[in-house]
Amino acid sequence: MSHVLTTAAELHDALVSGRYADGGPVRVLDVRWRLDRPDGRPAFVAGHIPGARYADLDTQLAEHGDPRAGRHPLPSPGRLQAAVREWGIDDGDTVVVYDEAGNLSSARAWWVLRDAGMTDVRILDGALPAWTEAGFDLAEGEPGAARPGTAMISPGSMPVLDVETVLAHARDGVLLDARAGERFRGETEPVDPRAGHIPGAVSAPTTANLDETGRFRRPDDLRSRFAALGAEPGTAVGVYCGSGVTAAHAAVALVLAGYDPVLYPGSWSQWSQDPGRPAATGA
Template identity: 55%
Template sequence: MNDVLVSAADVEALRHGDEAPVLLDVRWALGDPHGHEHYRAGHLPGAVFVDLESDLAAPASAAGGRHPLPDLGALQAAARRWGVRDGDDRPVTAVAYDNTGGLAAARAWWLLRWAGVPGVRLLDGGLAAWIAAGYPLATGETVLPAPGDVTLRPGQLPVLDADAAAGLARTGVLLDARAAERYRGEVEPIDPRAGHIPGARSAPTSENLNADGTFKPAATLRERFAALGAAGASPVGVYCGSGVTAAHELAALAIAGIDGALYAGSWSQWSADPSRPAATGDSATGTEPGAPAG
């Protein structure tokens, strides 16, 4: 067990003890609106469903991007509904998981830590790891005996706005967690323009994971990020399409012992602003000029 991850065996042991954590099923994937149905068909016993679109994000807008940070009151109400409590000093207070290697669950992990909830972890390997270990699944809805009473304290982790992200690309390290072809501007299936923030460095989130959906070892991740210039000497920021998988990159950085800040608006916000430049192509050093906005 480390400060970011727990294994399926860890969770199985914890849920049978006196300090069972809140279990959060964040079943979401781009283009798949059936997360709640997947949850009802089979989830970790005791897990509650977390709707990424409504619980972990505010409504989409050109000004805020596709998944802006949620309203604090709405997030607090959701966290209480999930059973998160104030004054919880258990080593592991909540475990988030999904069935996509943590790409969605990391948003819950990051948001709760940003909001001052200690002891939040990701289930390494997610639902697939749980099933592979032979542990049981429950179906239907989990009904908790009582809601939580947590009072959230936002701002415990750093965030960037568009100006700060642009500055960090020049003076520090700004990582683009999207697929490499989207970074290069070869394709853009979702957002208004193709390309990337000038000076950002391509660091696809998929490269944080092993073939089985578990995170690579800390030493391997440190080597990966060091090759991208993120070795702890310069400030690091991360963005993606809408601020979801960027949280996964921040989890990988944390495993490697590197702090990072989230540009929550990400490319969906940046590309919707015609005054913001967009760069295309590869950039080993992050110093290519931005193409004119179009």
């Protein structure tokens, strides 16, 4: 993971030349999604980075079916392969992902594509605001269909926890909960069946990994933050959130800080489905 982030200027230069000097031909994915506004396509049509394709988090970066699997299970290989073809991604491409709010949703695409075996996936640091603040233009409208991509995916490159192993990880290592503190403490639960958190987890809201400009904090700042939460060097660090979306954002921050995080994709939305599973509340 020599490259995780890219700047707006670097992306602009790559789009002008057609490729990254230290990578391959560039493909850009717009992954706008919010819990209160899951369909980001209208915002994409209103204005997006030129050449970008819209990636639907709900239908392309997640699977749907048994609610016991959580709200955003990882996409099946067939679903993701179809999406990669639709996005026009070939083997050897450099894929850049972004959204409009600190990359809280586009990090999901980064994680899913990295897990699928794509070796060069980068996040636009500062997200769409960084692009517009740099003075670069936006394109409007719905682009035509891309030439079908030829990249073949092979999921399983990234380590994961499941519902059977996450509690033991919280006991034997460090398990970070990336949700807002009030949800961790069980003071409110607007989406999932029960309030609270997985016993043994530590509250680590992922928004604290960003600075005031919406960019990721410096690696040494992130290391200090995670060390203060108990993640000393060599510690096994797992992360989860509500449904596995912002947990991917926390995983990016952990990678930047020099950790090898393990993601629990089912997250609280899966854990809380079974009333027989324990739940803790409070700080």
